[in-house]
Amino acid sequence: MKVKSLIPFLIGGAIMWYFMLNSGVHATITGVLLAFVIPFGDGSKDSISYKLQHFLHKPVAFIILPIFALANTAIVLGSDIVATLSLHYSMGIMLGLVVGKPLGIALFSFLAVSIGLCKLPNDLNWKTIISVGFLGGIGFTMSIFVTLLAFDDQHIINNAKFIILLSSLTAGIIGFMLLKQNLKKKQ
Incomplete structure (x- = not known):
């Protein structure tokens, strides 16, 4: 693919997310599918995938995942x-x-x-x-x-x-x- 901009992937991803959400399929599957189509290119710093990965790394690692972990580990310990x-x-x-x-x-x-x-x-x-x-x-x-x-x-x-x-x-x-x-x- 010769696409050099992330915008078409973001627009397509947003549309796919909307339809996934409304179809009953878990909307996070959109992210998985989107990861398969965003071109990696030669792995250089100019590739869309590289730029996206480095842009998302800190917010995901230090904000999203810790919030997800804290929000989803509410464990009720019973007698069993x-x-x-x-x-x-x-x-x-x-x-x-x-x-x-x-x-x-x-x-x-x-x-x-x-x-x-x-x-x-x-x-x-x-x-x-x-x-x-x-x-x-x-x-x-x-x-x-x-x-x-x-x-x-x-x-x-x-x-x-x-x-x-x-x-x-x-x-x-x-x-x-x-x-x-x-x-x-x-x-």
Whole structure:
């Protein structure tokens, strides 16, 4: 695409957002679809994608995501916390954040290095990548967002939020401990 201006994408995105909102499809899907069509070009500082990414980075990272996280983590703790841990969706969330995220990050990194897509820096080892992979399990903001899209029942949403918070905390602690141990050995 030879479009050099962001304006057509913003106009098209606003129209698509309006129709998505009124169709019953979650309007945030518009942002996902829009991301696929905004040209990246050669990745230079002149590309539309680069300019948009750098323009949105600070407001999203420091205003929108923290507000979203605070607004969506209102967790009501009931007396059935132990029972919540054994629910099938609880197990899926825990395995996804504590096992799936680190495994996915480590396997994709290994695959990328194996096929020559990238090179592992000399001062980085696989234990460090696995440790940082566990830190990837902290991402509770997107997990809560997906929960709100996936479930309608407020009781299930509340339980899922608790499990997400617990799993994120667990993954964070494991990642911190492994990283601390691994970095101590390097020194």
